[in-house]
Amino acid sequence: MKFYRQAAWDEPxxxxxxxxxxxxxxxxxxxxxxxxxxxxxxxxxxEIPLPNLxxxxxxxxxxxxxxxxxxxxxxxxxxGSCTMKYNPKLASRIATDRKITGLHPYQDERTIQGxxxxxYRLSFYLAEITGMSRVxxxxxxxxxxEFVGGLIIRKYLQEIGEPAKDEILIPDSAHGTNxxxxxxxxxxxxxVRSDSEGLVDMDSLKSVxxxxxxxxxxxxxxxxxxxxxxxxxxNSIVKEAGGLMYYDGANLNALLGKVRPxxxxxxxxxxxxxxxxxxxxxxxxxxxxxxxxxxxxxxYLPIPSIEKQRGDPSYFLKYxxxxxxxxxxxxxxxIGVLLRAYVYILMLGREGLSGVAEQSVLAAxxxxxxxxxxxxxxxxxxxxxxxxxVLTLSNEDLTASDVAKSILDAGVxxxxxxxxLTVRESLMIEPTEAEPVENLDRYADVLEEIAELSVxxxxxxxxxxxxxxxxxxxxxxxxxxxxxxxxxxNVSDRKKx
Amino acid sequence: MLDVIGVSSIDDLFSDVPEHFLWRNRFSIPHAKSEYxxxxxxxxxxxxxxxxxNLCFLGGGCYSHYIPAVVDELASRSEFLTSYxxxxxxxxxxxxxxxxxxxxxxxxxxxxxIANSSMYDWATSLGEASxxxxxxxxxxxxxxxxxxxxxxxxxxxxxxxxxxxxxxxxSSDIRGRADLHSLTEMMSEEVxxxxxxxxxxxxxxxxxxxxxxxxxxxxGGLFVVGIEPISLGLLRExxxxxxxxxxxxxxTLGIHMNLGxxxxxxxxxxxxxxxxxxxxxxxxxxxxxxxxxxxxxxxIMQTREQHIxxxxxxxxxxxxxxxxxxxxxxxxxLLGGDGLGELARSIASKTQxxxxxxxxxxxxxxxxxxxxxxxxxxQVENSSQVVEKMSTFGVGVGPxxxxxxxSLRDSFLVAISEIHSKKDLDFLRLTLARAx
Numbered sequence: 001m002k003f004y005r006q007a008a009w010d011e012p013x014x015x016x017x018x019x020x021x022x023x024x025x026x027x028x029x030x031x032x033x034x035x036x037x038x039x040x041x042x043x044x045x046x047e048i049p050l051p052n053l054x055x056x057x058x059x060x061x062x063x064x065x066x067x068x069x070x071x072x073x074x075x076x077x078x079x080g081s082c083t084m085k086y087n088p089k090l091a092s093r094i095a096t097d098r099k100i101t102g103l104h105p106y107q108d109e110r111t112i113q114g115x116x117x118x119x120y121r122l123s124f125y126l127a128e129i130t131g132m133s134r135v136x137x138x139x140x141x142x143x144x145x146e147f148v149g150g151l152i153i154r155k156y157l158q159e160i161g162e163p164a165k166d167e168i169l170i171p172d173s174a175h176g177t178n179x180x181x182x183x184x185x186x187x188x189x190x191x192v193r194s195d196s197e198g199l200v201d202m203d204s205l206k207s208v209x210x211x212x213x214x215x216x217x218x219x220x221x222x223x224x225x226x227x228x229x230x231x232x233x234x235n236s237i238v239k240e241a242g243g244l245m246y247y248d249g250a251n252l253n254a255l256l257g258k259v260r261p262x263x264x265x266x267x268x269x270x271x272x273x274x275x276x277x278x279x280x281x282x283x284x285x286x287x288x289x290x291x292x293x294x295x296x297x298x299x300y301l302p303i304p305s306i307e308k309q310r311g312d313p314s315y316f317l318k319y320x321x322x323x324x325x326x327x328x329x330x331x332x333x334x335i336g337v338l339l340r341a342y343v344y345i346l347m348l349g350r351e352g353l354s355g356v357a358e359q360s361v362l363a364a365x366x367x368x369x370x371x372x373x374x375x376x377x378x379x380x381x382x383x384x385x386x387x388x389x390v391l392t393l394s395n396e397d398l399t400a401s402d403v404a405k406s407i408l409d410a411g412v413x414x415x416x417x418x419x420x421l422t423v424r425e426s427l428m429i430e431p432t433e434a435e436p437v438e439n440l441d442r443y444a445d446v447l448e449e450i451a452e453l454s455v456x457x458x459x460x461x462x463x464x465x466x467x468x469x470x471x472x473x474x475x476x477x478x479x480x481x482x483x484x485x486x487x488x489x490n491v492s493d494r495k496k497x
Numbered sequence: 498m499l500d501v502i503g504v505s506s507i508d509d510l511f512s513d514v515p516e517h518f519l520w521r522n523r524f525s526i527p528h529a530k531s532e533y534x535x536x537x538x539x540x541x542x543x544x545x546x547x548x549x550x551n552l553c554f555l556g557g558g559c560y561s562h563y564i565p566a567v568v569d570e571l572a573s574r575s576e577f578l579t580s581y582x583x584x585x586x587x588x589x590x591x592x593x594x595x596x597x598x599x600x601x602x603x604x605x606x607x608x609x610x611i612a613n614s615s616m617y618d619w620a621t622s623l624g625e626a627s628x629x630x631x632x633x634x635x636x637x638x639x640x641x642x643x644x645x646x647x648x649x650x651x652x653x654x655x656x657x658x659x660x661x662x663x664x665x666x667x668s669s670d671i672r673g674r675a676d677l678h679s680l681t682e683m684m685s686e687e688v689x690x691x692x693x694x695x696x697x698x699x700x701x702x703x704x705x706x707x708x709x710x711x712x713x714x715x716x717g718g719l720f721v722v723g724i725e726p727i728s729l730g731l732l733r734e735x736x737x738x739x740x741x742x743x744x745x746x747x748x749t750l751g752i753h754m755n756l757g758x759x760x761x762x763x764x765x766x767x768x769x770x771x772x773x774x775x776x777x778x779x780x781x782x783x784x785x786x787x788x789x790x791x792x793x794x795x796x797i798m799q800t801r802e803q804h805i806x807x808x809x810x811x812x813x814x815x816x817x818x819x820x821x822x823x824x825x826x827x828x829x830x831l832l833g834g835d836g837l838g839e840l841a842r843s844i845a846s847k848t849q850x851x852x853x854x855x856x857x858x859x860x861x862x863x864x865x866x867x868x869x870x871x872x873x874x875x876q877v878e879n880s881s882q883v884v885e886k887m888s889t890f891g892v893g894v895g896p897x898x899x900x901x902x903x904s905l906r907d908s909f910l911v912a913i914s915e916i917h918s919k920k921d922l923d924f925l926r927l928t929l930a931r932a933x
Contacts, residue, residue: 006588010791014598014830024831025565028915030843032850039702039845039868045733049605052833059567062595062827066576069591073575079584087579090532094539096573096753102548104555105757106896108888114545115756125526140617140759141816143803151659176803180813184628186659189808229513258511259518274816280575282820283592284582284779285615286759289816303651327651330558330620330746331757343539349529358507365510366498384513408588416584419804437498468587470793471786478784478797484611484768485601486783 004411007067008469013486014061018051024058068469069283070413076439078367080388080416080428081175081223083253083275088347091279091340100339105331109316115335116315120306122342123290129353130249130269131262132292136301137333142250143177144328145270145289146217149246150185151325152268152293152300153215159323162214162242169208169216169238171200173224173420175250178217187214194422198224198380198390200234209237215244220264221254221386223420224379225364225428235265244268244297252276253432254361254387257354267294276356277341288337299323304332359433360387363440367431370444373451379423388430392423398454398461400425405472406453406464410446549893551921556872556912557698557896558619558646559757560725560749563916565831568751572824582779582819586795587786593794596819597781599826606729606829607743608736609765613778615818616762619746620649623723624656625777625812626742626764627690630719632775632811636689637662640680644669644697645723647901653692662689673699673865673874677708684716690742694723695732699865700848700872700910702732710739726750726763726825728870730841742766751828752821761821774801777812840915844871848913851922855911858926860933864908872912874898877933880907886932892925 053061071077077084094100103112123135139145150168157165168182171192179189190213193204199222216238221227228234235245247261247269253276255261261269273279274287281287293301303324304317317332345353368389375398376391383389393400404414404427416428431440454461465471477483504510511519530538553561572578576591583589596614603612616622627639639657641650643666654664667683670676675693684691691713695703703709706722713720722740727749735743747761748754766772782797803810832840852873856863864874877883881897888894899906911925 011594013594013601015601018833021835023833023836025567025836027563027832027836027840028843028918030839030846031919032843032846035846035849037842037845037849037868039732039870040704043702043704043706043733043868044731045729045737048730048834048838050602050829050832050834050837052835053830055567055831058827058830059571061830062571062823063574065591065595066571066574067591068589068594069576069580070585070588071576071578071580073579077581079581082581084581090536092573092578094536094543096569097540097543098548099540099543099546101753101755102550102553102561103546103756104549104553104561104754104893105559106555106557107547107549107756107893108885111547111549111888111893112756114543117542117545118539125524128524128526140621140818141814143813143815144617144621147813151655154659175815176805176807176810177813177815179808180803180806180810183808184656184659184813186661227511227513229515231518232515257524258520259514260520263520264518272816280578280820281581281816282818283577283580283589283596283823284819285817286617286819286821287816302655326655327620327648328655329652329758330618330646330648330760334759335756336753336759343535346527346530346535346539347532350524350526352529353524353526358510361510362498362502362507365502365504369501369503384510386510404585405587408585413581413588414585465587469590470587470791473586473786473793473795474784474789475795478782478795480782483782483784483797484773484780485597485604 004409004467006468009064009068011061011064014051014053015486017057018053020052022052022054024053024055075412076435076443077413078415078429078431079413080430081250083430083432085278085432086434087278087280088344091343094343095336095339113315116306118342119338120308120315122338125345126271126290127292130292131260132269133295134298134301135290135292136305137290137338138302138328139270139289139291140329140334141285141287142270142272142289143181145291146177146181147184148291148302148325148328149268149270150182150187152297153244154186155300155325156297157214165212165214165242167212168214171222173222173422174217174219175223175248178248182217197382198226199228202230205234205237209241211241213238213241213243215246217246217248219248219251221251224390225385225388226383227386231264250275251387254357256356258357262294267297273337273341278344279337279340286334286337288334300325302326302328356433363431363433363435364388367429367440367444370441371447373448375451375454388428390423391427393425395454397458400427402461403427403450406450406461407446408465409467412443412446549891551916552891553893554911554925555893555895556910558746559754560912560914561754561916562749562914564751564753567831568824568827571827572820577820577823583796590793593781595823595826597783597794599822600781602826602829603763603765606726606734607765608734609743610768611773611776612765613776613780615822616764616778617818618760618762619744620652622744622762622764623649623653623692626721626744627653627657628660629742629775629777630690630721631662633771634689634717634719636687638688639664639690639692640667640683640688641692642667642669642675644673644699645692645694646698672867673701674867675703675709677705680709681712684712686716688716688718690719690721692721692723696728696870699874700869701865701867702870706738714739727841730837731845747821747825750825752824759818759821761818761825775811776801778814778817844914848873851913854922854926855929858930872910874908875911876908878907880909883932884909887928890928892928
């Protein structure tokens with residue numbers, strides 16, 4: 001633990017490094033300098049206040065920055081609900097091939113048959129894996145798909161003559177994107193409480209399910225890492241009220257190959273390919289959030305769809321979908337991400353895919369058992385964690401933040417903290433199937449050491465992290481709009497400009 | 498491992514899953530293969546694609562540009578690529594500083610005060626900007642012009658209809674520009690925002706931007722401007738003519754076309770408190786650490802976001818396009834202000850030259866007589882067949898505009914960039930002549 005040191009460059013901002021006359025790249029020269037632009041002078045800008053740098057300065061700057069950034073390739077990253085598993089390098093190599101990167105979205109369809117074939121197959125593999133009837137690859141992320149899912153529910157209810165249904169049920173443990181997406185799709189959010197076991201409280205569910213219920217958004221296993229064992233009953237309560245069931249796929253890693261969401265009765269779902277299907281998360285994105293539906297909802301999926309006619313080898317994009325909820329982004333989807341997920345599926349194959357849930361749940365349960373210090377306790381009774389587990393800190397002096405910052409000093413990433421909101425001082429740990437058992441042991445040891453330190457020398461925890469690029473940041477100071485860019489221009493200055 | 502857990506089999510770990518929900522079948526997905534076999538198989542499939550390479554003249558919101566080797570090299574460093582959102586800023590300073598620098602550069606490029614750290618793409622940025630405007634002024638009507646990207650309009654509709662907003666579209670004038678008379682007539686105190694693109698979807702540099710801003714502001718509306726960032730190496734920054742929110746796509750800043758995704762949604766705005774509070778998405782700010790002795794970066798103003806504000810958040814966005822933003826930041830650092838200015842100028846002059854070159858051909862005309870930047874609308878008979886035919890000759894032009902505009906069934910777009918040499922342009926002309 002004490003030997004880890006993250007690089008700490010005192011890296012200036014690019015703006016402070018810029019010098020007149022420098023250039024990092026030479027682009028082809030203007031071949032027609034005498035050509036008249038015909039753009040009136042008053043529409044031309046006077047200056048471009050971007051720094052001019054040499055190439056080596058740019059390379060060193062971003063190399064230094066990268067060295068101050070923890071990643072999966074640097075070490076264990078058990079961020080709960082984020083499924084930070086190893087990202088296979090083959091997927092990246094294929095996704096950065098000229099055969100894909102140089103394609104323009106408005107090319108003649110006959111010239112993009114290869115990628116359309118792959119996308120078409122991917123959508124059917126994902127349908128097979130989830131049990132859904134059809135999958136659209138258009139959404140850019142999970143939250144994007146949730147919004148689309150909300151629109152599908154709305155459109156479906158309108159078409160069957162139930163426009164008054166305008167409430168979506170969402171457990172208090174849900175991701176914040178669920179209620180936010182539901183509101184943007186035009187619904188009111190009704191909260192469902194969790195019970196003492198960390199599951200949907202059935203009485204609470206029954207009391208809030210009414211004829212206004214349009215549907216329910218549910219994460220399974222939920223964000224407590226627990227399987228909703230009453231899922232069959234939950235489904236029938238919502239469906240008897242005429243609502244649809246939406247499956248938030250953030251935690252599908254716990255069920256992949258073991259349980260198919262459609263078989264549990266879900267009508268709509270999204271997958272986070274940057275979680276379950278091992279595409280790199282890029283420090284926050286891009287990701288991809290394919291959305292799958294049961295047969296009766298297929299016609300509402302976003303435009304365009306990728307189609308193939310029986311007996312005809314060619315693939316095509318279909319735009320004429322009158323019942324669709326519409327277009328949700330420019331072009332077709334995050335192709336570079338989708339292609340990586342396709343590679344991942346082929347690498348695992350049918351055998352490997354079936355083992356994802358088992359291996360990830362095994363790892364989480366093992367790690368949970370290896371943590372025995374009394375400072376960490378389970379917030380729920382009778383728990384049987386799936387791919388992740390939640391701990392709560394029982395010692396008043398030891399905060400989740402202290403634990404997280406201290407973990408960073410060991411050269412591994414912290415768990416998710418202060419989420420779910422239902423648990424105080426929470427740590428949410430998801431090791432994934434990718435870590436060798438020695439790393440799970442080491443992580444448990446680090447947690448135990450921190451617990452021990454909290455008794456022996458609590459001040460040391462408060463002073464962490466010490467071995468990261470920078471010490472604990474002043475969060476209050478950052479929360480001022482003047483800090484959002486390197487220099488602040490006032491509105492009045494701008495107008496004069 | 499099972500012994501430590503205290504169970505006898507992995508199945509015991511799933512004992513809370515009802516038996517009948519367990520999937521006992523095999524997926525109808527191919528058997529696992531070796532890396533080599535997979536790579537070969539996918540390469541074979543991808544070989545069915547045709548890339549036009551230096552003969553790609555397609556436009557319409559996605560453009561072929563040269564991407565410096567440094568950009569790919571740095572942006573694919575695994576420390577950036579395989580990291581998550583910066584929930585622990587002390588160990589994620591690299592991404593945070595890069596995103597902070599991206600925000601700063603976008604502000605400087607657009608002339609706006611604040612920018613977020615990315616949206617999915619231009620179209621969704623527009624959707625978010627219109628929702629933001631509604632929250633700021635409480636109005637629900639959006640006005641825009643039929644010369645903005647058609648697919649963006651579709652997304653705008655999807656993004657706003659469920660919130661009870663409505664969209665009215667103003668026809669452009671015969672020169673393909675925003676029609677000020679119609680705008681003046683339709684502008685009212687019910688209008689939340691007016692959306693204009695410049696250069697617009699037809700490649701035309703909008704002429705009356707100052708006047709449009711005046712008309713919008715006079716009725717208390719917000720002026721949302723859509724841009725393609727390289728054009729801002731030449732054209733006035735929207736902040737100088739009264740834009741309240743700026744949206745656009747950063748694909749041209751070092752991001753491969755990838756059949757249109759992932760790209761980069763740009764969103765910048767004025768810095769008034771109400772704008773800051775209503776901005777969607779993540780924002781990175783600078784702060785200090787270690788008793789004020791060092792500068793560091795962190796995600797700020799999180800109380801706007803879904804993970805805290807839930808149903809009252811400014812947006813549902815969580816995963817965004819962070820790596821694309823870093824890519825754009827690297828690209829802009831390489832070019833610098835001087836390089837970007839020269840690049841934009843060279844594209845504009847080459848576009849002028851090419852337009853003239855092609856319009857000299859018999860049967861070919863410029864559809865609109867207006868200043869252009871990087872693309873233009875060409876009018877020929879049987880234009881959709883001409884586009885198809887040129888594709889078979891290995892030259893990509895388009896999109897054909899009849900797919901969205903009944904009045905432009907005889908027209909298609911041609912886009913020009915630094916990748917096109919004089920030889921390429923001559924070949925384009927020759928191919929067009931053959932395809933007519």
